[in-house]
Amino acid sequence: MKIGIPRALFFYHYYPLWESFFKALGQEVVLSNPTNKQILKKGVEVTVDDACLPVKLFHGHVMDLAHKADTIFIPRIISIEPGEYICPKFLGLPDMIKYNLPDLPPVIDIKLDLYNKKSRILEHFFEIGKNLNKTRWEVLKAYIVACKSFSSYKNYIRKHRITPYEILTQKNFKCIKKQTEPGFTVLLLGHPYNLYDNFISMDLITKLRKINAKIITYEMINEKNIVQGTKKLTKDMFWTLGKNILGCAYYFLENKKIDGIIHVASFGCGPDSLIGELLEHRVMREYKVPFLYLTLDEHSGEAGFDTRLEAFLDILEGRKVSESNISAHG
Numbered sequence: 001m002k003i004g005i006p007r008a009l010f011f012y013h014y015y016p017l018w019e020s021f022f023k024a025l026g027q028e029v030v031l032s033n034p035t036n037k038q039i040l041k042k043g044v045e046v047t048v049d050d051a052c053l054p055v056k057l058f059h060g061h062v063m064d065l066a067h068k069a070d071t072i073f074i075p076r077i078i079s080i081e082p083g084e085y086i087c088p089k090f091l092g093l094p095d096m097i098k099y100n101l102p103d104l105p106p107v108i109d110i111k112l113d114l115y116n117k118k119s120r121i122l123e124h125f126f127e128i129g130k131n132l133n134k135t136r137w138e139v140l141k142a143y144i145v146a147c148k149s150f151s152s153y154k155n156y157i158r159k160h161r162i163t164p165y166e167i168l169t170q171k172n173f174k175c176i177k178k179q180t181e182p183g184f185t186v187l188l189l190g191h192p193y194n195l196y197d198n199f200i201s202m203d204l205i206t207k208l209r210k211i212n213a214k215i216i217t218y219e220m221i222n223e224k225n226i227v228q229g230t231k232k233l234t235k236d237m238f239w240t241l242g243k244n245i246l247g248c249a250y251y252f253l254e255n256k257k258i259d260g261i262i263h264v265a266s267f268g269c270g271p272d273s274l275i276g277e278l279l280e281h282r283v284m285r286e287y288k289v290p291f292l293y294l295t296l297d298e299h300s301g302e303a304g305f306d307t308r309l310e311a312f313l314d315i316l317e318g319r320k321v322s323e324s325n326i327s328a329h330g
C-alpha cells in the first residue's frame with residue numbers, strides 16, 4: 001500500500017521514525033513534493049483565512065498527495081511529552097482536512113497522546129498497524145527498527161550540528177564540512193516546520209551557511225540542557241515546542257557564547273506571539289544579544305526578508321569588529 005506523508009508540520013520532526021516504521025511493515029512511503037508556489041496557493045485557497053501559515057500549507061501538501069497515495073497519514077497529535085501539550089491545531093487537524101478536502105483517499109488519523117506516559121507511543125503504533133491489518137508482533141518489530149533509526153538520526157544532528165533540513169534534503173553538506181572557522185554563531189529558533197521548510201523560510205539556512213555561520217537549533221542539544229534552560233522561567237512551560245525554544249535560548253544565553261538569535265514565527269500563531277514576546281522583551285534586553293524576529297505568512301516577500309536579515313548580519317559584523325555599544329536590537 002502507498003502511504004502518503006505530507007511534507008509539512010511534524011514531518012520535520014518525525015519523518016525518519018514514520019518512514020522506517022512503514023517501510024519495516026512492507027509499505028511504500030510517498031511524500032508530497034517540497035513546498036512550492038502551487039502547493040501554497042492550493043492550501044491557502046481551501047483553508048479559512050485565520051488559520052496559520054503552516055496549517056494552510058499542510059492542506060496544500062495533502063492535496064499534492066491526493067492522487068499519489070492509497071491512504072494519507074495524518075496523526076491526531078495531542079501530546080508528545082509527558083505533562084505537556086502541543087498546539088491544539090494539531091488535535092483538530094485530521095477533522096479540518098477531511099472537512100475542507102472531502103474527496104481524499106482514506107486518512108489514517110490515529111491519536112498520539114503521551115500526556116500521561118511516554119510509553120503510550122507503542123499503543124499509537126499498534127493502532128496504526130491495526131489499520132494496516134498487521135499483527136501486534138509485526139508492529140512491535142517495525143517499531144523497534146523505527147526507534148533505532150530515529151535515534152541515530154537525532155544523534156547525528158547532535159554530533160555533527162547539522163540541521164534536520166540539511167539531513168532531510170542532503171543540502172549544504174559540503175559547505176558545512178569546509179567550515180573550519182565559522183563566522184558567527186547564530187541561534188536559530190522556531191518551529192521545525194517553519195525553519196526547515198525551505199520555501200517558506202526563504203532559504204534562510206542556506207543563506208546563513210553561505211556567510212559561514214555556525215547554526216545552532218534546539219535539536220542539536222540534549223533534552224537535559226533544554227530542561228536546564230527552562231529553570232530560568234518563572235512558570236513551567238506546558239507547551240512542548242515553546243519549552244524547546246525557550247529552554248534552548250536560556251541555556252545558550254547562560255552558558256555559551258552566541259553572536260545573535262533569529263526567531264522565525266508564523267503570523268497569527270498564538271504560541272509564537274507569546275514566545276516571541278518573552279524572547280524579545282525579557283531575554284534579549286537582559287542579555288544584550290542581537291535579536292531578529294522574522295514573521296512568515298503567505299504574503300511575505302523575499303526582498304524585505306533579505307533586507308532585514310542583511311541588516312541583522314551587519315549588526316553582528318559591527319559587534320565583531322568593535323565591542324562598542326551597538327544596539328542589541330535587530
Ligand code: SF4
Nearest residue numbers: 052087089266269271
Ligand atoms: S503552534 Fe502556531 S504555527 Fe504551529 S500549528 Fe499552532 S498556531 Fe500554527
